[in-house]
Amino acid sequence: DGGITQSPKYLFRKEGQNVTLSCEQNLNHDAMYWYRQDPGQGLRLIYYSQIVNDFQKGDIAEGYSVSREKKESFPLTVTSAQKNPTAFYLCASTGEETQYFGPGTRLLVL
C-alpha cells in the first residue's frame, strides 16, 4: 500500500534531550513537510523539502532540524533548544499539487 508512515506514535522527551521523529513515504513524492499542531490551533509549518539534499525553514523552525538524504525519508529532530515541544507533529508529502498527511506523532515532555 502506498502511503506515509510516521514513527513512533507517541514519544516522550526528557529535559535537555534531542529526539528524532521518523517520516517515510512510498508515494514517489518530491516534496515533504513537517507541521506542528497545538490544541485548538491550525497547522504551523516547521520545515519543508522540495528535493533531496535541500530543505527550507518554515514559520517555526527554531529548535528543530531536518535532513533529506533520501527521497523517501524526511526525519525531524526536536532539539533541546525547543523549550515547548509538546504537540502533535504531522509529516506530509505533495503529489500533483495535493498534500497528504501521515498519521502523526504525539510528543510529550516528561
Add this chain to the structure above:
Amino acid sequence: QKEVEQNSGPLSVPEGAIASLNCTYSDRGSQSFFWYRQYSGKSPELIMFIYSNGDKEDGRFTAQLNKASQYVSLLIRDSQPSDSATYLCAVNMFDRGSTLGRLYFGRGTQLTVWP
C-alpha cells in the same frame, strides 16, 4: 502576511441538515484550494480540492470558490453524526521571492452533527 481565516465555531447542525463552512484568504493570486477533515486525535484527510471559480460536487460535499471575493466554502448535505470533526481550509500561496507555493491552513471549524 499570508492568512487563511475560518470561523472557529463550534458549528452545530441536526442530522440531515446542510452544514456550511466558510473560509477567506489573503492572497488574490492563489490558484488552488483544499478542504481537509480532521477527527479528534487523528491526522487531516483530504476531502475536496478546487481550482476554478464556481462549484465542485463530490457526493454529499460541494466546494464553492469565488476568487474575486477571496472566498471558498464547503457545503455538506444530509449531514451525518460521522461528519462531526474539525474542517481545515488550506490555500496554496507563494512566499515572496519563491517560485514554489506552499499550503497555508486556517485554524479549522469544529462541526458537530447531532442525531
